[in-house]
Every structure is written in structure tokens, then in C-alpha cells.
Amino acid sequence: MSKYYLNYLDELESEAIFVLREVWAQFENPVILFSGGKDSILVTHLAKKAFYPAKTPFPLMHVDTGHNFPETIEFRDNIIKELGVQLIVGSVQESINEGRVDEEKGKNATRNALQITTLLDAIEANKIDCAIGGGRRDEEKARAKERFFSHRNDFGEWDPKNQRPELWNIFNGKHFEGEHFRAFPISNWTEMDVWNYIKRENIDIPSLYFAHEREVVWRQDSWIPNSEFLVLEDHEEVVTKKIRFRTLGDITITGGVESDADTLEKIATEVAGMRNTERGNRSDDKRSESAMEDRKRQGYF
Amino acid sequence: MLDKNQLLRFTTAGSVDDGKSTLIGRLLYDSKSIFEDQLKAIENTSKRKGHDGVDLALFTDGLRDEREQGITIDVAYRYFTTPKRKFIIADTPGHIQYTRNMVTGASTANVATILIDARHGVIEQTKRHAFIASLLQIPHIIVCVNKMDLVDFSEEIFNNIVSEFEDVSSKMLVKDVRFIPMSALLGDNVVNKSENMPWYQGAPMLHTLETMHVSSDINKVDARFPVQTVIRPQLEGFIDYRGYAGRVASGILRKGDEVTVMPSGFTSKVKSINLHDKELEEAYAPMSVSITLEDDIDISRGDMIVRSNNKPEPSQDIEVMLCWLNNSPAKSRAKYTIKHTSNSQKAMIKEVVYKYYINTLERNSEDTDLSMNDIAKVKIRITKPLMIDSYRENRITGSIILVDDSTNETVAAGMIV
Numbered sequence: 001m002s003k004y005y006l007n008y009l010d011e012l013e014s015e016a017i018f019v020l021r022e023v024w025a026q027f028e029n030p031v032i033l034f035s036g037g038k039d040s041i042l043v044t045h046l047a048k049k050a051f052y053p054a055k056t057p058f059p060l061m062h063v064d065t066g067h068n069f070p071e072t073i074e075f076r077d078n079i080i081k082e083l084g085v086q087l088i089v090g091s092v093q094e095s096i097n098e099g100r101v102d103e104e105k106g107k108n109a110t111r112n113a114l115q116i117t118t119l120l121d122a123i124e125a126n127k128i129d130c131a132i133g134g135g136r137r138d139e140e141k142a143r144a145k146e147r148f149f150s151h152r153n154d155f156g157e158w159d160p161k162n163q164r165p166e167l168w169n170i171f172n173g174k175h176f177e178g179e180h181f182r183a184f185p186i187s188n189w190t191e192m193d194v195w196n197y198i199k200r201e202n203i204d205i206p207s208l209y210f211a212h213e214r215e216v217v218w219r220q221d222s223w224i225p226n227s228e229f230l231v232l233e234d235h236e237e238v239v240t241k242k243i244r245f246r247t248l249g250d251i252t253i254t255g256g257v258e259s260d261a262d263t264l265e266k267i268a269t270e271v272a273g274m275r276n277t278e279r280g281n282r283s284d285d286k287r288s289e290s291a292m293e294d295r296k297r298q299g300y301f
Numbered sequence: 302m303l304d305k306n307q308l309l310r311f312t313t314a315g316s317v318d319d320g321k322s323t324l325i326g327r328l329l330y331d332s333k334s335i336f337e338d339q340l341k342a343i344e345n346t347s348k349r350k351g352h353d354g355v356d357l358a359l360f361t362d363g364l365r366d367e368r369e370q371g372i373t374i375d376v377a378y379r380y381f382t383t384p385k386r387k388f389i390i391a392d393t394p395g396h397i398q399y400t401r402n403m404v405t406g407a408s409t410a411n412v413a414t415i416l417i418d419a420r421h422g423v424i425e426q427t428k429r430h431a432f433i434a435s436l437l438q439i440p441h442i443i444v445c446v447n448k449m450d451l452v453d454f455s456e457e458i459f460n461n462i463v464s465e466f467e468d469v470s471s472k473m474l475v476k477d478v479r480f481i482p483m484s485a486l487l488g489d490n491v492v493n494k495s496e497n498m499p500w501y502q503g504a505p506m507l508h509t510l511e512t513m514h515v516s517s518d519i520n521k522v523d524a525r526f527p528v529q530t531v532i533r534p535q536l537e538g539f540i541d542y543r544g545y546a547g548r549v550a551s552g553i554l555r556k557g558d559e560v561t562v563m564p565s566g567f568t569s570k571v572k573s574i575n576l577h578d579k580e581l582e583e584a585y586a587p588m589s590v591s592i593t594l595e596d597d598i599d600i601s602r603g604d605m606i607v608r609s610n611n612k613p614e615p616s617q618d619i620e621v622m623l624c625w626l627n628n629s630p631a632k633s634r635a636k637y638t639i640k641h642t643s644n645s646q647k648a649m650i651k652e653v654v655y656k657y658y659i660n661t662l663e664r665n666s667e668d669t670d671l672s673m674n675d676i677a678k679v680k681i682r683i684t685k686p687l688m689i690d691s692y693r694e695n696r697i698t699g700s701i702i703l704v705d706d707s708t709n710e711t712v713a714a715g716m717i718v
Contacts, residue, residue: 004553004585005516008308008387017589018548021529025602025643049577050589053542054534137378144377163375165401165626167408167714168700169548170640174709188389190380274336 009197016043016185017050018169019148023130023183024050024057026173030130030183031088033119034060034079036072037248038205039134042194043185044079045203047132058132059086063119065111066093067229067250075206090122110253116299120156123180130173130181138190142293148187154178156299191246195271199264209267211244211259222255246271309515311412312391312439314403314430319416320447324485325379325392326357331492332507334381357485376406385511395426397660400674401626403430404714407437408700411515414443414506419452419482423465425660431466432659435473436622436676436716438693440518442470442478443509449498450484456500472662474693481506519586523690524552524560525613525698526584526606527642532591544575544591545600550642550697552608554592555583559609562600563688568609569596586697603644605688605698613698615686620654621701621715622692623671623679629705629712631671637703637712639683647684648703654678671713678718692716 006014020043023030032047034040047056062076080087092111095101095118104110123131137144145160149171152158164172173181186194198205216223217236224230226238229252243256244267261270292300313321329335340355347356379390391406393399395416407413413434417427434442444466452458459482470478481490482501489495490505504512532544554560558571572593574581584590592606600606607613625631631650639648653669656677671677681701692699703713 004521005307005519006588007305011308011587014548014587014589018529021546021589022643025530050546051532052575052577052591053536053539053544054532055536138380141377144379145375160375164711165405165714166711167405167702168697169409170642170700170702172640172702172704172709172711174638174704174706176709188378188380190382190387192382193387 009193009200012186012189012193013046013049013197015169015188016046019171019183019185020047020050020132022149022171022173023132023185026171027130027181029126029128030058030132031061031126031128032058032132033134034062034076035134035248036062036068036076036206037134038194038198038209039136039186041079041203041205042189042198043132043134044083045201046185048083056083056085059088061088061090061122061126061128061131063090063115063122064092065115065250066091067111067227067252069206069208069225069248069251069254071206071208072248088122088126090118092118094118095121110250112250112253113295113300116156116295120299123156128180129175130183132183132185134186135182135184136189136191136194137187140292142296146184146187148184149173150182150184151175152180152182152299156180158182158296158299160293160297192268192271195264195268199268202264206248208245208248211242211262211266213240213242214256215239216241216243216256220255222257224253224255225251227251246274306386307516308387308389309412309510309513310389310391310410311414311443311510312393312403312406312410313414313416314393314395314406314433319395319418320485321392321395321416322359323357324414324416324445324447324483324491325390326359327485327488327491328390328507329379329381330357331488332381332383376402383507383511388510395430397426397429398674400429400433400659400676401624403433404437404624404626407433407439408696408714410437410439411518412441412443412510412513413439414445416445416447417462417466419446419448419458419462422458422462423469427466428469428662429659431470431473431475432657432662435470435475436624438474438696438716440476440515441513442475443506444478444480445485445506446480446482447485449482449489449495450487454482454489454495454497456498459501479503479509481509520551520695521585522552523611523613523695523698524554524558524608525550525688525690525695526554526592527644527698528600528602528604528606529643530602531600542593543597544593545606546589546591547606547643548589549584549586551586551695552611553583553585554606554608556581560594560606561609561612562598563605563607563612564615564686565599565604567596567598569594569598571595603642605642605644607688613688613690616689617683617686618651619681619683619687619689619701620718621679621681622718623650623677623703623713623715625671625673625675625677625713627705627710627712628673629708630673631713636706638706639681639687639701639703641687641689641701642698644687646687649682650679650703651682652680654680679715681715689717691718 215226393406483490655666
């Protein structure tokens with residue numbers, strides 16, 4: 001067999017680097033949407049590779065719900081220091097204070113949907129014409145239809161039925177004033193690919209992904225971390241379990257799984273044997289069959 | 302999964318009636334690529350809709366409108382992995398009003414799968430799908446003769462369909478065609494070999510996809526490196542560094558190669574090839590790298606670095622097989638932005654030579670209006686030369702899109718003749 005072919009991880013890497021360079025070439029003011037989760041960490045790592053030896057040319061933008069894992073914020077600040085890039089923070093708390101959004105009430109209240117307003121306000125205020133995200137098509141059925149370059153109108157909305165066709169590797173990022181794009185360099189990666197690559201490249205990720213002891217509550221089929229934001233029901237009990245998180249979102253909605261995987265090697269093995277999707281532990285996606293599609297149409301990540 | 306495993310992209314065209322969704326569901330289900338929470342959701346929906354057992358077709362459900370209408374509208378991408386390969390499926394609709402979506406899904410595929418209902422044999426839709434696969438130069442075609450359970454697993458019916466298809470495909474440019482008799486509903490010859498068709502000596506579909514030789518499909522002869530952007534770090538240790546960043550479109554570039562920069566024509570030698578902090582001896586398609594040259598030459602986005610003894614043709618007038626993608630028809634002699642690799646120029650459609658009626662595969666040179674889903678041979682005039690190859694030789698440097706400047710929408714995709 002010829003040696004002139006790439007393995008699947010190299011091909012995914014090459015595709016993502018190509019997309020990131022297209023973003024840089026086609027837009028004036030692009031940013032990376034950084035949540036502190038493994039997917040946005042991966043995108044940031046790929047951006048570093050794409051422009052080496054130059055500095056990563058994208059600021060990181062964090063939509064801060066105020067309901068963070070403290071570990072995520074610490075990780076974010078370290079990566080900003082290491083790369084020497086600018087940090088842009090959009091604060092959901094400020095959006096609430098300014099009366100732009102109303103906080104949800106009740107036991108299952110989250111700030112998840114409120115992020116949309118904060119995100120779009122931050123995009124507008126900072127004149128951002130392309131926000132690079134770590135969205136993957138394998139995550140969810142609405143995301144399976146995403147383009148690499150995904151158009152948003154001047155209200156920040158996504159129109160899934162009227163998307164620009166995307167052929168070969170020719171991306172069309174042309175847009176009018178006030179509109180913006182979302183770019184998804186790791187569209188074609190699966191959760192397993194992400195872990196295999198993180199392992200191969202030995203990429204630093206927050207400690208939350210590794211098995212650790214934590215106070216948790218059993219709710220909606222997963223272990224929700226105890227925090228100052230959690231309102232306990234009478235029948236609910238706080239217990240200590242050895243868990244890890246498969247995805248990272250707000251501390252109020254991100255469920256953990258029981259696990260002993262405390263190295264990248266063990267995580268990759270564990271993920272390979274997983275029988276549930278990673279978003280199965282995210283209560284934001286459980287609200288309805290089209291929960292993700294509805295939020296994405298309004299401008300969600 | 303082993304580190305040497307390759308990625309294979311394939312496209313499926315078809316409608317619900319052909320059992321396309323069932324086939325994809327079967328591939329995912331039998332290769333154990335479906336998670337339990339997904340399965341549970343599908344079981345619930347199947348029960349609610351009154352189906353017996355699990356309706357595998359529900360795995361490919363997409364947007365809300367598609368669920369309501371029970372059809373695929375847009376291209377959806379799906380993923381699965383076996384111990385041998387990683388697969389990306391571009392799942393596209395099959396009806397004529399979605400030709401543009403089929404063309405989109407086909408543009409990046411190594412393999413096209415075409416579904417035939419064994420009860421109906423080769424129909425108009427089959428011809429259309431084969432035509433699109435040949436137009437987009439997909440190197441391999443797998444013809445899935447499905448629903449064999451409804452024709453008593455008859456070898457004769459299968460053989461008739463094979464020869465019917467060969468009659469059609471002999472008029473097209475298709476290189477490698479394989480036929481598999483199957484029942485996606487029952488799982489025969491999808492992942493597991495059928496016990497109902499002992500007369501079929503070939504491999505099931507998944508094994509065929511896993512073992513198909515695809516690394517020789519990439520053009521390794523013509524070195525083409527479209528420059529995406531120039532990396533100038535101006536940092537200590539890299540003060541004079543000028544890296545040309547891009548993805549090798551085809552061929553192989555090595556350190557020390559004599560290269561020419563198009564369109565300026567300046568020549569130099571490859572000084573280094575880098576991927577992040579690694580220095581490489583050579584780069585080949587589809588690697589993303591940065592290249593430095595021995596000489597200081599003015600190079601920017603849209604230029605192409607090629608080997609001096611093998612150059613593309615700079616052309617201002619090109620002939621293209623064009624697929625119209627947009628709701629508003631082509632405007633006569635209007636200007637569009639043409640995008641070709643990293644280059645972007647203004648262009649005008651000068652002439653529609655003929656239009657294909659893709660259901661009959663007839664050419665018509667009288668009817669020259671271009672509306673959505675039309676495929677036609679056209680002549681395009683460009684303000685400045687593009688560095689082109691023919692699409693048949695090079696899928697990357699042989700393809701273009703047209704963008705309407707008044708809407709910024711991508712209105713057409715073209716394959717250079």
C-alpha cells in the first residue's frame with residue numbers, strides 16, 4: 001500500500017486547520033467561542049497549530065453564565081495567559097441586571113437559554129463577523145445539518161431550510177454588514193475522535209473530565225454536582241461519588257457519570273465502551289425533541 | 302481503532318420508499334454505532350406511531366419539518382466507526398427537486414451508494430443518481446439492490462437489474478461499480494452475510510466499504526498548493542519567517558523542489574515544509590502545511606505554488622458543467638463572483654451550450670434558461686486568469702462556485718471540462 005495517505009485523525013486535523021485558515025482569510029474580526037469544554041479547547045489547540053509560529057490570531061470569547069465550575073474559569077485564564085490572546089467575556093448576569101433577559105424560575109431553572117441574548121449582544125458590541133465554535137455534527141440531529149461556514153442573519157438567527165450549499169472545500173463567507181457567521185472546524189469529528197486526538201497530542205484539559213470525588217445529587221438519570229445554585233427537593237440527597245464529566249456546561253445542568261477513569265488513556269477506553277450519547281447527561285437537551293433546533297434557530301451555539 | 306485507519310466518505314441518494322433510511326439505520330445498528338439513549342428514543346417513537354418493532358429509518362430523522370413530512374430535505378452527515386475505518390455518510394434526498402443537495406453531498410464523497418428497489422429495477426431516479434455520481438467523478442459506486450426479500454431473493458431478478466444498470470452506466474464515466482443484493486429491513490448483506498442468497502459470492506456492504514482501496518484515488522502527480530494565507534509571525538526567532546499556509550490540493554511537494562508561483566511566474570525552491578513545530582521532508586494531499594521558499598517573492602492568497610515542470614493552465618475562458626443551486630434563475634450576462642480554490646474573481650456566464658435533461662440524459666441546446674437544479678454546460682468569462690485543471694484530473698483545482706453579489710448566496714457549482 002502506498003504511504004501517501006493520511007490516517008483519519010491526520011485528515012480531520014488537516015481539514016480543521018484548513019477551515020480555520022479560511023476563517024482568518026475571509027473575515028475581519030473572528031473570535032473563538034470558548035466554553036472551557038474539551039471541544040473548544042480542541043479548536044483552540046488546532047488554531048495554535050494552524051498559524052504557528054505566529055501567535056494564535058483569534059481572541060477567545062466566553063459567554064459567562066455565572067453558573068460555572070470554578071475549575072473551568074481557572075483553566076480559561078491559564079490558556080489566555082499561555083497563548084497571549086485577548087479574552088472577551090459576555091456576562092449573563094449583566095444581561096439580567098440590565099433587564100435584557102429574565103431569569104427562569106423553578107426547580108429546573110437554568111441560564112442556558114439566556115446565553116443566546118448575551119452571546120448575540122457580545123457579537124454585536126465587539127463587531128464580530130465570525131464566531132468559531134466547537135460544534136460537531138454527531139452531537140445532535142439539528143447539528144447534523146450544520147455547514148462549516150454557517151450564516152446568521154442580522155438578528156443572529158439560523159435558517160436551517162435556507163442554508164448555503166457547501167461543495168468541495170470552497171467556503172463562501174460573504175455577508176452584509178450586521179450579519180455574521182458561525183464556523184465549525186471540527187464538524188466531522190465524533191466524541192471518540194476528539195478523545196483519541198486529545199490523547200495523541202496530550203492536550204491539557206480541565207480536571208473535571210477525570211474521575212474525582214464530588215458531592216452530587218441523582219436527578220434526571222445522572223449525577224448533578226452540588227453547588228450554591230442547586231435547589232434541593234425534599235426527597236433528594238447529597239452523596240459523595242467518584243464521577244467524571246463527559247461534557248462541560250453550566251454546573252447546574254451538567255450531569256456526571258460514575259467512573260474510575262483518571263487518565264486520558266482510561267477515558268478513551270471508557271468512551272469507546274459507552275452506550276449512551278454524551279449529551280444524554282445534559283438536561284438542556286432533554287426538554288423536547290427539537291430543543292436544540294429551536295435554540296439554534298434563535299442564535300445558540 | 303488503529304492509528305493507521307483511514308477515513309472514507311460516502312454518499313447515499315434515495316427516498317424513504319427505496320429504504321434508504323432503513324439501510325443507514327441498519328448499518329449503524331448492526332455495526333453497533335447506535336447509543337442506547339438514541340435507541341430508546343426511537344423505540345418510543347416507533348411504538349407511538351404504531352410500528353411493529355423498531356423502525357430503523359427513524360435514526361436518520363433530522364429537522365422538525367423533515368420529521369413532520371417524513372422526508373429528507375437537506376444533506377445530513379452521519380458518522381460511524383468500525384475497527385477498520387471511520388466513515389462519514391452524506392445522507393441526501395433522492396427526488397429531482399433536491400438535485401442540488403445530491404450534488405452537494407456527492408462533491409466530497411469517495412464512494413456513492415445507489416439504491417434500487419428490486420421490485421422496480423432501474424428507474425428514472427436510478428439514472429439520475431448514476432449521472433450525478435459520474436458528473437461529480439465519484440471514483441466508486443456501490444449499487445444496492447434492496448428489498449430482495451420482496452422478490453423471493455431471486456438471483457434472476459438481481460442479474461437482470463445488474464445488466465439494466467450496466468446499460469445505463471456504460472454511457473457514463475464511471476470507473477468502479479459493484480452490485481450487492483440485500484434486504485436492509487431484514488439485515489441481509491448489509492453488515493452480515495445473507496443466508497437467504499447463497500448464490501451471491503460477494504461481500505456484504507460494510508465489508509466492501511471497509512476494504513475498498515481509496516488511497517490511490519487522490520491525484521499524486523500534479524503538485525498544486527493554493528495559498529490560503531501568509532504567516533508572518535514577526536516574533537523573536539522568526540523575524541524573517543514567511544510561511545505560505547495552505548492545503549495540498551494534489552500531488553507531492555518535497556524540500557528542494559523547483560517551484561513556480563502562479564500567476565506571477567516567479568520561480569524558487571522549497572526551503573522548508575512545516576506542520577506546527579514539526580519539519581517535514583514532503584507534503585501530499587490533503588495535508589495542511591506551511592511552506593517557505595528560498596527566495597523572497599511577493600505571494601498572497603489566491604496564488605498557487607506548483608512544481609515548475611508541471612503547471613496548470615491559466616485561463617480566462619472556461620467551459621464548465623454547471624449545477625444551478627439557487628431559487629432565482631441565472632441572469633443573462635450578469636456578473637458573479639467566481640471562487641476557485643483560494644482565489645476569487647468576477648465572472649460572467651457568456652453562453653449556455655446545452656442543458657441536460659437529467660431524467661432522460663438528453664442534451665438540449667435550445668432551452669438555455671438555468672433554474673434551480675438544472676445542470677448545463679456553460680461558457681464562463683473571468684476578469685483575470687484562474688489556474689485551472691480539468692475536474693476529471695483534479696477535483697480541487699477543477700471545481701468552482703458562483704456567488705451572487707446582490708445576495709451573497711452561493712448560486713451555482715461547476716466542474717471544469
